[in-house]
């Protein structure tokens with residue numbers, strides 16, 4: 001640990017992908033508070049390292065690497081939620097970790113997370129834990145079809161979810177999860193998916209950005225529309241729920257709170273990411289304080305920044321095309337006023353891999369949301385990649 005108790009700090013981040021990269025860039029804008037960033041990441045020359053973070057090459061769950069990170073840092077945060085909570089607990093006496101390993105532990109298990117939310121009065125869909133196929137057969141009737149079987153841990157991009165359509169589908173679904181803890185969830189026939197990026201600082205101050213709308217393709221986020229196309233009452237409801245979530249979890253930092261808006265305009269929380277979130281990338285241009293700066297302010301105990309949306313913005317992920325694999329140098333994208341491209345400098349392109357994103361910003365406040373969406377789609381459809389021969 002850096003033992004000079006000055007006001008400036010060395011920040012350690014578990015994970016050095018695109019989120020770590022944008023956190024590093026935000027940290028560089030705050031030299032009066034953060035003098036250096038070190039990331040732990042298994043991929044050599046990871047995105048964060050390419051923008052000036054020092055890198056410890058190692059796995060996210062490798063105890064020695066995490067201890068090494070803690071020795072070189074003054075505080076630790078993460079950009080992935082799969083950190084080993086036991087290892088983090090064991091070093092937390094020596095260094096501040098935010099959000100806390102306890103919060104991370106609750107969130108890592110989808111069942112424990114939903115139970116925690118329900119116990120704290122946060123609206124969620126019905127769910128139960130499942131320990132045998134007989135139990136699944138018995139209980140599914142009360143949920144109706146379709147229902148979702150979910151892997152409780154280590155799931156991402158929808159890969160741990162199976163949609164059970166009918167009775168005959170149960171055995172196939174159950175067999176996908178042999179040896180894993182699972183839960184059953186009532187299907188939400190939603191009108192749209194939204195998220196709220198919210199922050200809580202170490203002093204307990206809470207702030208939330210306006211709700212945004214998320215469009216997925218094969219369970220991967222394709223587009224975020226800021227603000228969400230929902231009425232004022234629904235967006236206020238989402239804001240209130242997000243603030244209650246932040247109050248329930250005592251951790252500090254930015255959290256991405258994913259929600260459903262049902263057809264009868266109720267808001268239900270789907271799940272929470274205890275970190276900066278893909279659906280918050282629009283804040284780089286749409287807001288005074290980006291989610292990355294906000295996260296740093298939160299964990300440093302600084303007053304939180306402003307969260308109002310200054311300009312309508314549509315964020316589009318640049319995803320690897322379905323038939324493209326290999327080494328990639330750069331991207332060709334239409335250069336246009338008010339289009340801001342962020343390329344993550346990943347060397348390898350893979351189908352549906354997040355290679356970068358761009359924001360289409362209504363800087364002059366004279367475009368409607370539909371126009372921004374069309375413009376984003378047009379740009380996205382014309383993207384090509386320069387591959388290494």
Ligand code: ATP
Nearest residue numbers: 125148155156157158159160185186187188219271
């Ligand atoms: P990610 O890493 O993309 O956030 P994940 O693997 O953690 O995803 P979830 O967020 O639980 O999984 O689910 C992925 C998607 O599946 C959701 O964004 C939503 O579209 C759909 N989904 C999840 N739960 C439900 C549900 N109960 N009813 C209807 N759709 C659901």
Ligand code: MG
Nearest residue numbers: 157258270271
């Ligand atoms: Mg999700």
